[in-house]
Amino acid sequence: MSDESHRDDSVDALLSAGMDDALSVAERAELDGLLVQDAVASRAEAFDEVDAALRSLAEEPADQARIAASLETLHERLDWAEEAPADAQTAQTGWPRSASSFGLGLGLAAAAAAMFFFTVGSGDDARLRGEEVEERVGATASLAEGLAYSRVAARSEAGLGAESQAGPEEEAMVTALGYVEWAGDLSELGLASPEDLEIVEQLELLDFIAAREAGGQG
């Protein structure tokens, strides 16, 4: 079979549609006429071989034990979701809301802590090691506490008083994370935007939180 006949697009289109019973009567007649040619018949065999090989990929038996385990996990996830009000976040992240909110809180707190210690800190001595950050942030119960802790600690490490004014970078970051400081307390403005969540993801903190949760449950 020549290269030209390999790539005769109109013949390929007829053959393909013919195999899927998607030809008009006129097209079917045209195809039948073409199939007497060796090149077209050979191409039809190649198409048949493609279809047979594709179907054989699906013939591998499914791992029923694995599917059963997966179904069990699905039910666990659905049970978690029903314990807390379902919302779009659950479906989007695949995490139950309770775990998602907890993870989001810790994630933002950890992100805040990490950003403070690696941007505000004045030198290696002033920076906490990653494990120490994780330990201290992990000890906080909420995002607000985590952020408050990191703000105070960062100012202290930077040689500023706890009551000193926050710098513009610090304020911008806290605002970006969806919080505002009001009378010394942190208040939630609303959910962080997808872009902010993307930052947290990129910092791979969600993996860290998931690992922590897994460890905490085990």
Add this chain to the structure above:
Amino acid sequence: MQPVDPDIQLMLAFREGDGDALSALYERWAAPLLRYLERIVKNRATAEELLQDTFIRVHGARDRYSAEARFSTWLFRIGRNLALNELDRARNRSPHFTTDAPASSALYSSSASSAATRKVVSLVSPLPSQDEEVDARRSQSRIHEALGELPERQRSALWLAIVEGYSYAEVATVLETSTASVKSLVHRARAQLADQIQAEDETSIVPVAAAKTRKTLEAES
């Protein structure tokens, strides 16, 4: 009277509060959906997560479900959209990531390398009783690799039409496109895979012929 689609019956039962119906739907569709998702994301673990995410979406959307189309086209459309979102996230995390790269997961590379080994063995010492199996595995391996190199839309269209047996209209529902577009996607995908198979057949004629000659000689001796 048309027979009632059992999936639709199960989904309607689930909508009415029968939790076992969702499990039944999962048991019916987990394997084919997982296979399809694996073709998109090329990673077994990610596909399994997406499978669960898909059913969580089904769970969340049960009150809005209407039995206007096949349940499975709705299910596959949700799954595909989640998979494409996952690929977008992966691409954002890693700018050099490409959705249309050859399969690279451990699952695939291991099967590909073992298939390659089998291919070599088949040329060196083809036991007559294994010929058909070897040919089938070789064909499976090369179609698997070639499929992974197709653009996602072509790959999805071909998979759904050939393996799942969907009509062009049903594939169009899953891919959210027109029937004419599906017809074109399937034809181009088939043609590209056929090109690769024919090209490989032509380049492997000499070693296969040599192996067959050797086998004939061994049988005669």
